[in-house]
Amino acid sequence: MRGLHGKIVLVTGSAQGIGKATALRLADEGAVVIVADRNIEGARSVADEIDPAGERARTILLDVSSRESWQQAAATVKDIYGGIDGLVNNAGITRDKSLLKMSEEDWDLVIDVNLKGAWLGCQAVVPLMAARGGVIVNLSSESRWGAFGQSNYASAKAGLVGLTRTVALEHARHNIRVNAIAPGTTMTPMVEAVPEEVRKGWLENIPLRREAQPSEIASAIAFLLSDDASYITGQILGVNGGSAL
Incomplete structure (x- = not known):
């Protein structure tokens, strides 16, 4: 894809799943991946x-729910690279329970990681992008429309839609594009932990009759980060096998 070679891109939650697939795909496109x-x-x-050798990939210890951790990460990136070109807010967790069984801790933890973490990430990198432009991709979900046992997760993923569109509006003047991917069911470690009979039920609502692979979500993320998407901002791209409410 055009415009990714040599770009500095930070991917959160990139030790596994969609984050790992994204890091590998961006590296294949010639990006320097954090x-x-x-x-x-x-x-x-x-x-x-x-x-x-560490020239095209570096690691950073990052707790996305911590402002201090984000500040340290941003300072490290600035010291090493002078700025940043892309951010993928991918880190996320689930703590599924029905409404009356969900604890306040379950609610707070999921909101802090999935929604607050992306907000903190945007706050940390936008100043590094302001002089050079950049791209942010947030990971929402089909669950943003609501999902049984996921009032915390669905609320966080719906909140990411509002965050995405707001930051896109506020920072278009800095040539910063902000979009979100809304994956459908994807074979990540979180989904693999779900009982197979439950997953089979999900497939009935997916026209392609299969789960996505992390690499397929990574391809969409790479597209939004690239110059091929240079006139796309404030959008939510569903990558879901055709599923729709």
């Missing part, structure tokens, strides 16, 4: 897979 995760050993494994 592999950021709380699981630093997993992040190092991904970075080593990209480039053991």
Whole structure:
């Protein structure tokens, strides 16, 4: 894709799943990838897979729910690269329970990681992008429309839509594009942990009758980061096998 070679892109939650697939795809496109995760050993494994010499991939220990952690990450990126060209807010968790069984801790943790984490990330990188332009891609979900047992997760993913569109409006003048991907069911470790009989039920609502692979979501993320998407901002791209409410 055009315009990714040599770009500096930070991917959160990139030790596994969609984040890992995205880091690998961006590296294939010639980007310099900052592999950021709380699981630093997993992040190092991904970075080593990209480039053991460390020239095209670096690791950063990052707790996305912590402002201090984001500030440290931004300072490190600025010191090493002078700025940043792309951010993929991918890190996310689930704590599924029905409404009356969900604890306040379950609610707060999912909101803090999935929604607040992306907000903090935008705050951290936008100043680094303001003079040069850049691209942010947030990971929403088909669950943004509501999902049984996921009042916390669905609320966070719906909130990311509002965050995406607002930051896109506010920073278009800085040539910063902000979009979101809304994956459908994707074979990540989170989904693989769901009982197979439950997953089979999900397939009935997917016209392509299969789950996405992380690499397929990564391809869409790479597109939005690239110059091929240079006139796209404030949009939510569903990558869902054709499923619709």
